[in-house]
Structures are given as C-alpha cells and as structure tokens.
Amino acid sequence: MLDVRKLRLLRDLADRGTIAAVAAAHNYTPSAVSQQLAALEREAGTALLARTGRGVTLTAAGTVLAAHAEEVLAALERATAALAATRTALSGPLRIGAFPTAMRTLLPAALVALAGEHPALDLTVDELDPALVPPRLRDGTLDVALVHDYDLVPIAPDPALDTAPLLDETMYLAATRPLDLAQCREEPWILAGPGTLCHTMTLRACEAAGFLPRARHHADDFVTVLTLVAAGQGVAVVPELALRPPAPPPGVVLTPLATRRRTRFAYRSGAGSHPSIAEFIATVRSVAATGLPAPTIR
Structure with a gap:
C-alpha cells in the first residue's frame, strides 16, 4: 500500500523541482525527504527518481x-469536505489568502458577515500576491484564496488546484490629463514590483502599444x-477595484x-464542496454583487 504522505512529497517534488524546496515547504530536512521518497520507491517496487548531478x-x-x-x-x-458537511455548524480554522485590493474592498464586509453567522469559524487572512498563492494552498497553509490574472497574463491551470470565478474588472490608465496608452511612450511610469x-x-x-515603459x-x-x-x-495602470472609496485624489x-x-x-x-469554503465563496460573491460602492471615475 502506498503511503499518502509520501505521495504528497512526490507530487510536491514534481511541482517544485528540488528536494530542498520540498523540504522547506514541509519544514523537513532534505535528508528526511530523500528517505521518505526512497521508502516510496520501495513501496512502489520501481525507481521513481533519477539522480542528475546534485539534483x-x-x-x-x-x-x-x-x-x-x-x-x-x-x-x-x-x-x-463530505465529513465536514455532516456537522451541524461551521467551525475550525479557515485560512484565507487575498491580494491587497481585495483585502481593502471585498474582505472586510465578508469577514464581518461570516463571523456573525458562524462564530465558531476561526478566520485568518494573509495578504499576498496571487503568484505566491499556489504553493501556500498546496502545502496546506491556506485553505482558500482570492487570486487574479489578466487577459494579457493568463495563468496556466494548476492540476492541484480548482478555481471559481468572482468578477472581471476594467483596467484604467491613470494620468493627470487625458491620454491613451500609445501617448505614454515618453512618460515616466509607476509600476508594481518586479515579479x-x-x-x-x-x-x-x-x-502591445509599441514601447517599454520607463x-x-x-x-x-x-x-x-x-x-x-x-x-x-508618472502614469500607471490600475484596476477597477482600486477606484472604490476612498476616491482617487483630485x-x-x-x-x-x-x-x-x-x-x-x-x-x-x-475542496470546493467543503462547507466553510463554500460559505466563504457565497459570502464574498454577495459582497461583490451588492455591498461594493460604485467606482469613482473622473
């Protein structure tokens, strides 16, 4: 019989690429991970890893x-999830990840509503860029997260994760005078952090407009x-959620x-059918549909 814990390490090795990275994700030593994977090879009765230099x-x-x-x-x-559905009330930890604009606009009202309806839920939130979410979900330090991508930067599906849609936003060019993107070739830019x-x-x-921003x-x-x-x-590109109150400066x-x-x-x-996750999704969708003020656009 194959051990599930060892299978998880193998899956993580396929995703992370190195034993050191798997060890760091699980707070193990590299030696302990190697021993567990060697034991999995014995259980499987065949070689699962090939040594290539130091990797x-x-x-x-x-x-x-x-x-x-x-x-x-x-x-x-x-x-x-099915076991949790047999309980009469939602309880226990729900570890949430969210990007900054969602933290400011969507989560406060959702957390208040969830805490009021389900006081036994232990809600915790980490603010982080969506690029950092997948490993946190896979290693179990997050249960659910709000993530985003762009039509210009689509994210490849991750076989370890499922997603469900929430909203689409218009992106805006922010400047001190009316400009289109092509007119910003010589403008200084305010960019998000590299990566x-x-x-x-x-x-x-x-x-796509024919230049690289300075x-x-x-x-x-x-x-x-x-x-x-x-x-x-400078000029910048901002999403619609960034225009929710407080209003942009004059x-x-x-x-x-x-x-x-x-x-x-x-x-x-x-995990999508887990009652706590399903309730979180329903609550945030309700806030997004009815609880957000209109964006302020001048």
Whole structure:
C-alpha cells in the first residue's frame, strides 16, 4: 500500500523541482525527504527518481505516480469536505489568502458577515500576491484564496488546484490629463514590483502599444500609486477595484483600456464542496454583487 504522505512529497517534488524546496515547504530536512521518497520507491517496487548531478528528476514511473497522486489527494479533500458537511455548524480554522485590493474592498464586509453567522469559524487572512498563492494552498497553509490574472497574463491551470470565478474588472490608465496608452511612450511610469502579475501586465500592455515603459517609481499599493499619479510623478495602470472609496485624489484622469483583470477563488482540488469554503465563496460573491460602492471615475 502506498503511503499518502509520501505521495504528497512526490507530487510536491514534481511541482517544485528540488528536494530542498520540498523540504522547506514541509519544514523537513532534505535528508528526511530523500528517505521518505526512497521508502516510496520501495513501496512502489520501481525507481521513481533519477539522480542528475546534485539534483533529481522523476523517472517515467515517477511522473505517472505523481499524476495519480493529484487524484488521490483530491479524493481525500472530497472525503474531508463530505465529513465536514455532516456537522451541524461551521467551525475550525479557515485560512484565507487575498491580494491587497481585495483585502481593502471585498474582505472586510465578508469577514464581518461570516463571523456573525458562524462564530465558531476561526478566520485568518494573509495578504499576498496571487503568484505566491499556489504553493501556500498546496502545502496546506491556506485553505482558500482570492487570486487574479489578466487577459494579457493568463495563468496556466494548476492540476492541484480548482478555481471559481468572482468578477472581471476594467483596467484604467491613470494620468493627470487625458491620454491613451500609445501617448505614454515618453512618460515616466509607476509600476508594481518586479515579479508581480501587475508589473508583468503593464509591461505587456505597453509592449502591445509599441514601447517599454520607463519606470520612475515602484509601488504595489494602488492608493499610493494614484497619489503619486496625482502628484505628477508618472502614469500607471490600475484596476477597477482600486477606484472604490476612498476616491482617487483630485487631478487623476482615468481612461479605460481594453485589457481586463479576472478575480477568482482558488482552493485545493476537491475542496470546493467543503462547507466553510463554500460559505466563504457565497459570502464574498454577495459582497461583490451588492455591498461594493460604485467606482469613482473622473
């Protein structure tokens, strides 16, 4: 019989690429991970790893077993969800991840509603960029997250995760005078931090307009970004959620762009029917549909 805990390590090795990265994700030593994977090879009766210099790669058998591990882990998530559904009340931890604009606009009202309806739920929230969410969901330190991507920066499906749609947003060019994107070739730009989806999206939008933006400042908080735009420090691309109260500072002119930002819920495959996750999704959708003030656009 194959051990589920060892299968999880193999799945994570397929995803993370190195034993050291798997060890760090699980707070193990690399030696302990190697021993567990060696034990899994004995259970499987075949070689699952091939040594390549100082690293390892999966053999054909290891690749097949890692793919089946996804199915096994998803089945366990469904079993956990079904068991939780037999309880009379929602309780226990619900660990939530969210990007900054969702933290400011969507989550406060949702958390208040959830805490009022289900006081035995232990709600915790981490603010983080969507690029950091998948490993946190896979290693179990998050249960559900709000993530986003852009039509210019689509995210490839992750076999370990499921998603559900929440909303689509218009993106806006923020400046101190009416401009279209092509007119911003010589403008200084306020960009998000390198490595974030927002940064990559702006680069691709500008590339599509025929230029690369010249960064003057980097800022990830859109309130700060709009304040810098109003101060004449540059132009920026911002999402619709960033225009919810507080209103943009006076002097900011917003021009809608063709590109869109898509916000989704993400959770481990098989976990979507867990009562706590399903209730979180329903509550945030209600807030998004009825509880958000209209964006302020001048």
